[in-house]
Amino acid sequence: MISNLPYRAPKHYHYEEEKFKRNVVRIWIVDERKYDYNNGAEVKCIHSFYDTKKQKFYSPVNSKTIGKEVDIDLTTPYSSMIIKRSPLDQFFI
Numbered sequence: 001m002i003s004n005l006p007y008r009a010p011k012h013y014h015y016e017e018e019k020f021k022r023n024v025v026r027i028w029i030v031d032e033r034k035y036d037y038n039n040g041a042e043v044k045c046i047h048s049f050y051d052t053k054k055q056k057f058y059s060p061v062n063s064k065t066i067g068k069e070v071d072i073d074l075t076t077p078y079s080s081m082i083i084k085r086s087p088l089d090q091f092f093i
Contacts, residue, residue: 005077006073026049
């Protein structure tokens with residue numbers, strides 16, 4: 001769950017978790033900044049799903065559908081979608 005994530009939430013964000021299924025937790029990333037379009041409410045986006053029995057993370061298809069298993073170390077604090085690296089990235093990192 002949140003304590004198993006290898007990174008901290010970015011500035012102005014935090015994570016929330018909620019029970020999704022019996023062994024699955026849904027992890028949200030929440031933007032704490034205020035926006036006019038939603039009357040100042042926080043904005044939530046699905047980050048990942050975590051299977052507590054298997055102790056594995058999954059990327060989301062959407063907030064209600066679990067996608068493929070991911071290596072959480074290959075993701076970012078903003079999303080559990082896999083980052084595809086280019087050989088040229090080594091020159092920019």
